Amino acid sequence: MTNNNKSALQVSGLSTSFDIGGKPLKAVDDVSFVVEQGEVLGIVGESGSGKSITLRSILGLARRYGTVSGSVKWQDQELVTMPEKELRKIRGKEIAMIFQEPMSSLNPLLTVGLQIGENLSAHTDLDKPARLARSIELLEKVGIPDAANRLDDFPHQFSGGMRQRVMIAIALASNPKLLLADEPTTALDVTIQKQILKLITDLSSELGMSVILVTHDLGVAAQTCNRLAVMYGGKLVETGDTKSVISNPQHRYTEGLLRSVPENVEPRTQLYSLPGTPPSLANLPIGCAFAPRCAHATSDCEAGKPALVGEAHKVACFNAATPVQARPGVAL
Amino acid sequence: MISKLRRLLPHSSQLLVLLRPGFLVGVAILFSSIILALFPSTFAPFDPNAFNYVDLKQPPSAEHWFGTDNLGRDTFSRVIWAYSVNIQMAFIATIFALTIGVTVGSLVGYYGGIADAIFGRCVDAIITFPFLVLVIAVVAVLGPGLTNMYIAITLVGWVYYARLMRAEIMGQLGNDYAAAGKVMGYSDARIIFRHLLPNAITPVIVYWMTDMALAILLGSSLGYLGLGAQPPQAEWGVLIAEGRNFITTAWWLSLMPGIAIVVTGLGFSLVGDGVADLMRPRG
Numbered sequence: 260m261t262n263n264n265k266s267a268l269q270v271s272g273l274s275t276s277f278d279i280g281g282k283p284l285k286a287v288d289d290v291s292f293v294v295e296q297g298e299v300l301g302i303v304g305e306s307g308s309g310k311s312i313t314l315r316s317i318l319g320l321a322r323r324y325g326t327v328s329g330s331v332k333w334q335d336q337e338l339v340t341m342p343e344k345e346l347r348k349i350r351g352k353e354i355a356m357i358f359q360e361p362m363s364s365l366n367p368l369l370t371v372g373l374q375i376g377e378n379l380s381a382h383t384d385l386d387k388p389a390r391l392a393r394s395i396e397l398l399e400k401v402g403i404p405d406a407a408n409r410l411d412d413f414p415h416q417f418s419g420g421m422r423q424r425v426m427i428a429i430a431l432a433s434n435p436k437l438l439l440a441d442e443p444t445t446a447l448d449v450t451i452q453k454q455i456l457k458l459i460t461d462l463s464s465e466l467g468m469s470v471i472l473v474t475h476d477l478g479v480a481a482q483t484c485n486r487l488a489v490m491y492g493g494k495l496v497e498t499g500d501t502k503s504v505i506s507n508p509q510h511r512y513t514e515g516l517l518r519s520v521p522e523n524v525e526p527r528t529q530l531y532s533l534p535g536t537p538p539s540l541a542n543l544p545i546g547c548a549f550a551p552r553c554a555h556a557t558s559d560c561e562a563g564k565p566a567l568v569g570e571a572h573k574v575a576c577f578n579a580a581t582p583v584q585a586r587p588g589v590a591l
Numbered sequence: 592m593i594s595k596l597r598r599l600l601p602h603s604s605q606l607l608v609l610l611r612p613g614f615l616v617g618v619a620i621l622f623s624s625i626i627l628a629l630f631p632s633t634f635a636p637f638d639p640n641a642f643n644y645v646d647l648k649q650p651p652s653a654e655h656w657f658g659t660d661n662l663g664r665d666t667f668s669r670v671i672w673a674y675s676v677n678i679q680m681a682f683i684a685t686i687f688a689l690t691i692g693v694t695v696g697s698l699v700g701y702y703g704g705i706a707d708a709i710f711g712r713c714v715d716a717i718i719t720f721p722f723l724v725l726v727i728a729v730v731a732v733l734g735p736g737l738t739n740m741y742i743a744i745t746l747v748g749w750v751y752y753a754r755l756m757r758a759e760i761m762g763q764l765g766n767d768y769a770a771a772g773k774v775m776g777y778s779d780a781r782i783i784f785r786h787l788l789p790n791a792i793t794p795v796i797v798y799w800m801t802d803m804a805l806a807i808l809l810g811s812s813l814g815y816l817g818l819g820a821q822p823p824q825a826e827w828g829v830l831i832a833e834g835r836n837f838i839t840t841a842w843w844l845s846l847m848p849g850i851a852i853v854v855t856g857l858g859f860s861l862v863g864d865g866v867a868d869l870m871r872p873r874g
Binding site: 318320346347348349350351352355356358359360363364365366367368369377378381382426429430439 | 766767768770772773774775777778785786789790
């Protein structure tokens with residue numbers, strides 16, 4: 260895991276800021292992580308913690324709206340400074356992305372077959388009959404029954420879960436090596452959510468594809484990911500193996516998140532909820548962004564920002580929880 | 592092929608719009624106007640420019656349905672011949688404005704930034720003036736005549752299409768499929784013209800239908816003012832202007848082309864309304 264030479268994606272010191280009324284707003288602040296080949300990395304955090312922007316910054320989608328600095332290394336190529344034209348060859352071909360809203364992420368005016376075929380013709384040399392065959396194969400792979408007859412259907416003729424499957428099929432069209440999934444199951448109901456997550460993990464292990472799964476649902480992340488990265492206020496606060504982070508959370512925020520999962524609690528007791536609200540990115544405290552909500556905050560926490568330190572399990576906290584404590588956690 | 596046809600066909604409930612009497616009347620008017628415009632010689636009983644010094648300023652009769660003018664020309668034939676000019680106005684005066692407006696609006700809406708800021712100032716500058724005044728000013732500079740009138744209307748009119756298109760494209764950009772196109776490595780041109788434009792164009796088409804009716808009115812107004820079509824060409828505005836001097840003695844000279852304008856304008860409006868209703872639930 261620590262062998263960085265084999266990492267598919269290396270993000271280091273990535274920062275993205277937007278100019279809001281002349282004032283810079285740092286949505287992503289000095290974020291570093293690696294994704295190994297075939298690994299599923301989960302980025303977990305509340306709304307507005309910067310997880311989606313991190314994802315979009317990797318592919319250069321945030322460029323148009325803000326300033327991106329730092330480094331994103333994809334197989335020895337630097338994506339942050341790469342010109343748009345070359346980036347276009349990597350987007351969709353090597354790195355694909357799926358979105359939260361399957362309702363709006365497909366073009367409503369084009370048939371599903373046309374939309375899969377479009378990606379195939381943009382990134383492969385297949386001729387028309389081969390594209391058709393591949394489209395059917397892809398739809399079958401993501402579990403759409405009667406695939407051959409559904410190519411001529413429009414997105415509105417599919418249910419939400421089916422549309423997300425179509426989206427995944429389109430993303431898989433050119434055999435990407437990395438799939439960025441931006442809350443892919445948030446808009447779906449729970450049973451469909453399970454199916455889609457299973458589909459993503461199955462495809463990942465079958466195709467050796469790395470996945471970055473962005474979610475606000477710790478339960479989803481725990482069930483799906485090999486490794487977790489917890490984000491708060493635009494910064495990574497804790498990273499490590501899923502097992503280690505869930506059973507042994509060290510950052511007080513992660514700890515609080517896990518305590519709010521209603522499992523292993525006595526009946527008729529009040530559920531735990533993190534006090535306070537997430538800080539506005541425009542108005543972050545000088546010290547640790549979580550300090551105002553943290554029960555264990557010290558004077559250090561208000562004075563400066565803690566660095567992300569540690570070996571396999573890293574944490575950014577001045578007063579981290581002791582690793583031995585047993586804690587009610589999510590069933591793995 | 593079947594799927595392509597299915598895509599073009601509106602939903603069955605929307606098809607009821609097609610059976611509304613207003614829409615049917617509009618289609619009938621539009622259809623007959625276009626037929627008259629294409630084949631005026633078949634329907635006009637006389638040469639529109641032939642003088643007849645025997646029958647000067649004759650009131651409507653069995654021979655001359657709309658009477659004759661001070662030179663003995665048959666007003667009915669002149670009104671019929673004017674169809675080809677006035678219907679042509681509806682299309683030519685709008686099609687270039689539509690094309691330019693849709694292209695500029697799409698690009699500006701997609702790219703935003705400096706281009707959008709410059710575009711915004713241009714729009715402000717143009718819409719500050721009343722439409723007609725600006726068109727007259729441009730014609731005055733270029734010189735009167737049909738071609739210059741088309742140029743003037745296009746120069747001013749594209750702004751309205753572009754504004755509408757820009758707003759629609761920006762609305763569509765909020766949908767993930769636009770970002771998805773980008774993520775799939777598609778070129779900007781492909782995203783704009785294949786994905787965004789077809790989804791954004793509906794209101795522009797609806798506006799275009801009403802704009803065609805307005806173009807006929809505008810063209811006749813400029814003809815009346817002597818800035819558009821030039822006499823002796825038969826054009827409704829020109830005909831009304833020619834009859835103006837005889838309004839007390841030969842009322843039919845101005846009234847008949849006036850009615851033609853009203854009926855044709857109504858036809859375009861009715862069809863425009865129907866098209867708007869047809870497209871609204873989808874857009």
